[in-house]
Amino acid sequence: MASTPTEHPSSASTFPTRQKTISYSCVDGHRTPLSSILPPLIFGTATFNHQFNSDPFALDTTGLVTSALTHGIRAFDTSPYYGPSEQLLGEALATPFVRETFPRSSYFILTKVGRVAAGEFDYSIPWVRQSIARSLERLHTDYLDLVYCHDVEFVSPAEALEAVKELRRIRDEEGKIRYIGISGYPIDYLGEIAELVLRETGEPLDAVQSYANFTLQNQTLAGPRGIQRLHNAGVDVVPNASPLSMGLLRRQGVPVGALGDFHPASRELRSAVRAASDFCDRHGEKLEVIAIRYALETWISAGAPCGSKGDPASGVPWKQESNDDVGGTKLGVSVIGVSRPPELEKTMLVWRSILDGLEGGGETAVQAGRWYRAWEWSRNRRKAVQILAEGVQEILGDWFGYAWPSPAPGYVNQRKKQDVVEDADAPLPTPAASPESVPAEGGEVGEEKSLPLRG
Incomplete structure (x- = not known):
């Protein structure tokens, strides 16, 4: 089996003094389209x-975020629902190295409102406002690039519409938000809310x-x-998150953290995925490798109608890159999650190998030292990944295309209105000190058992 050519991380180069600002403007209420500046990764x-x-x-979250920035990543997605995520991300972005090298205007921060806990949702105006204020404080910023209404399927269409309208008031009157969207799982409900927002307000998400x-x-x-319906509803960008289906598509199965097994996949679906993993093993591959590469590479084109032309992070050292270098068309936007530096290194290796195959990618690869x-x-x-992907889908059988119910049958929102004021400033669990930020260094990528990726 052919081995992957070694990539030389962009962070091996001398650090510059300051990265350039992303071109954003708002004149008479007309904003730069999100699709022209949001990075595709x-x-x-x-x-x-x-x-x-x-x-x-x-986790070394400060070092991980710093490494992501030095590798060219220019957008970070978080949520108040993700436990200490906003706090850890905010602390990482506030380190002296990041502040001196990457001004706030050189990267995106995306967060969410509305989901308070596993069974609690609050889309009311008071909570939306308090949630935004808390996110700004935790993230050490005076504005948020994009705010989603988190998991809209757990609330009524009227509640979702009210939250979108309030976020737009904050955007227009206070300037603390630039772009507004929704997030969730059920495809049909996402389309329904996108159409409702356009119909009721005259402005698409x-x-x-x-x-x-x-x-x-x-x-x-x-x-x-999916994307066709959302495009028809005027939606500018449709990011695809969780290409590993919240860790389901891994040889070792779903991740189990301190909160236990949270994944909604049934025993039967997990069994089918294990069979697919065994199939990949028999062909010298790992399921998660095929899953990551297939989703990122295929969505680049499948998601292009609602894609973006932002900095593709193709690895040319310390250059503000343009997707003109890799064809110039919109690229479908993907969200990747990693916990440790080796996972980041390997994910970037895969991503850049994908970009290498686009129009103009070969020349860009040479400029980046590949x-x-x-x-x-x-x-x-x-071609090899596509063949194995088709084999996986054959093994999944009837489970291919299956979506679990969200919310689960019988769901009742446990949020009480009086919780709004009481919970607004509730402290997070007391953390141990997060490791200091250390800029990424060049050299060999170490082994990582949890996410072994090959380009």
Whole structure:
């Protein structure tokens, strides 16, 4: 089996004094389209949570975020619901190195409102306002680039619409938000809310984020009920989150953190995934490798109608890159989550190998110090991954395309109105000191058992 050419991380180069500002403007209420500036690869920080890790405070989150920035990542997705995620991300972005090298205007912060706990949702105006104020404080910023209404399927359409309208008031009157969207799981409900917002307000949503709906197991987001319907509703960008389906599509199964097994997949679906993993093993691959590469690479084109032209992070050292270097068309936007530096290194290796196969990617790869035959290798790798992806889908059988119910039958919102004031400033669990930020260094990528990725 051919080995992956070694990539030289962009962070091996001398650090510059300051990164350039992302081109954003707002004149007479007309904003730069999100799709022209949002990076197509977003760092998701749901992993900075007790759901995915037994102790997120023990992770080197400051070093991880710094490494992401030095690797060219320019967008971070978080949520108040992700335990200490906002706090850890905010502390990482507030370190002296990051502040001196990466001004706030050089990267995006995406967060959410509305989901308070596993069974608690509050989309009321008072809570939306308090949640935004708390996020600004935790993230050490005076504005948020994009705010989603988190998991809209757990509230009524009227509640979702009220929250969107309030977020727009904050945007227009206070300037603390730039773009507004919704997120959630059920494809049909996301489309329904996007259409409702357009119909009732005359203004489409800037973004609709779906998770676990464009993976090896479920590709509904790419069909007429997904991106086509959202595009027709005027949605500008549709990020695809959780390409591993919240860890389901891994050889070792779903991650079990301090909160126990949270994944909604049934025993039968998990059994089918294990059979698919055994199939990949027999062909010298790991399920998560095929799942990551397939989702990222295929969504680049499948998600292009609601994609973006932002900095692709192709690895040219310390250059504010343009997607003109890799074809110039919109690229479908993906959200990836990692917990440790080796996972980040390997994910970036996969991402850049994918970019190498795009128009102009070969020349960009050479500029970044990669193999002069990177374009050819990427195209051949794409064919191999596609063949195995089709094999996985055959093994999944009737489970291919399956979506679990969200919310589960019998769900009742446990949120009480009086909780709003009481919970607004509730402290997070007391953390151990998060490790100091250390800029990423070049050299060999170490082994990582939890997410072994190959380009």
